Amino acid sequence: MREPSVALVPAPGLRRIAGLSRPALVLLVLAALALISIACFMTLGARGSWSFIIPFRGRKLLALCLVAYSVAISTVLFQTVTNNRILTPSIMGFDALYILLTTATVFFLGAGALTGIDPQVQFGIEVVVMVVFSGLLFRWLFVGEERSLTLLVLVGIVFGILFRSLSQFMQRMLDPNAFQVLQDSFFASFATVDTSLLVVATVIVVLASLIMLRLAHTLDVLGLGRAHAINLGIDYRRTVVTILMLVSVLVAVSTALVGPITFFGLLVATLAHSLVGTSRHRYVLPAAALLAITCLVGGQTILERLFAFDTALSIIIEFLGGIVFITLILRRAAR
């Protein structure tokens, strides 16, 4: 007979306020903030008929939420699997890889490849290629015996530069019309989100999340590091490769929708970890996603409605994220 299952220990060592543990309280506050941002985004400065505003802003809202969710989840998963708190998929050049793939498609098949076929189908194909490539590339980096973090940072930077230079090289050789088509999709901009991919992006994100839920119980164990994870019976190679593939799918989604954003993931993952105060993924993952939604949707609302700015949000986010990155590196060096 199976023993009765009891609830997991409620994150001990944390002070309770109004009967709630600290992580639960943090999640409640973050959820409220995210909801307020969403409400403001949908209603502030709305003039004209709601039947126009709701679908118009709704599409943009959905895109921002998908990007926020993908960036947050992919970063937290990546940091857990690689057992570090400094590297993120974009610092390791995952999004540069996506751009290289898209550029290569146009370069070898012509601009017709981008305009001719349904963007949703094209995106689906790119995601598959991305998964295969990143699977091969990052497998030898992260799956074998442990490597030093310094080596990983350097390899990541070298790969990032390689992918970007290759893309730029091909972009230079393209004819101006094809380049125009391509460039449109690469500017990181939250004001002009590419909404043509919403349906396929939503489907992909939901599928990725379902696979993640099935692996959810391994995440906390993987966070202990490779040796402990193997000791506790995780099928390390398979699990890590699966999670890295999920990460590359999510990166593809966010890059396709708004373009590359280097430090945003680092910003929300670091904040989420320090706010919830424990490394339990059941708290960290939702906290990071809610924070990302608040940052993107709230930040976009403030900039668009209060300051009438348009493209500055990515700059502000990169600025803050860059500062977090430098702080983390300096704190590590000081130790």
Added chain:
Amino acid sequence: MIVADGVTKSYGATCVVDGVTVTLPKGGITSIIGPNGAGKSTFLSMVSRLMSLDRGTVTVDGLDVTTTPSDVLARRLSILRQDNHMTARLTVRDLVSFGRYPYSKGRLTTGDKTHIDAAIGYLNLAELSERFLDELSGGQRQRAFVAMVLCQDTDYVLLDEPLNNLDLKHAVSMMQQLRRAARELGKTIVVVLHDINFASVYSDHIVCMADGRVAHEGPPDRIITSDVLTALYQTPVRVETIDGRRIGLYYE
């Protein structure tokens, strides 16, 4: 019984473990001693599937460690290495609870909780159980990790230098607890030790490694002798019998 047959590992041109063939008996405490760079840790990592083997085989009670599913082995054999740097922020109780993962896959049963409390009590961590690991001293953290491995409740427990960071009192009590686990719970404990006197007093079986090979093996009274230890460490070691225990003196 752990049987290693022709186990070999090289990094580039350097052979770290060179065709080790050895049988670690079931039950009791087996110590692995030897100078730095003798390949002790590498050997232990290969036995516990943390590292791949270049050549050779390792079986644990007949199960080949390279082909047996990891979660089956996790209920037979546990390993704790020296370096346990942790990026995750966990309390002692959280960490010890992970020892039940091979059985519960994250959903702790009441039976699991009994094991967790027992392991925490076994290493006298009850007062620290709600503290975060990064708030503990090196020795306290070391005990928390050993508690996790004991909580895993495997027949074989492999520990790489478990006395690291421990003061005299805690080192002695750690070895006594390991001996109790071996005698009372019937566990097989394999430890890498640097202190030959701890190895002499607490082991049932000693394996000496040098230059990636097994130099000697046998019960303590055959290994802890002036000849064997002097040759093994390339340093004069005198062995005296004090209260019936063989103690090596090397403080010249």
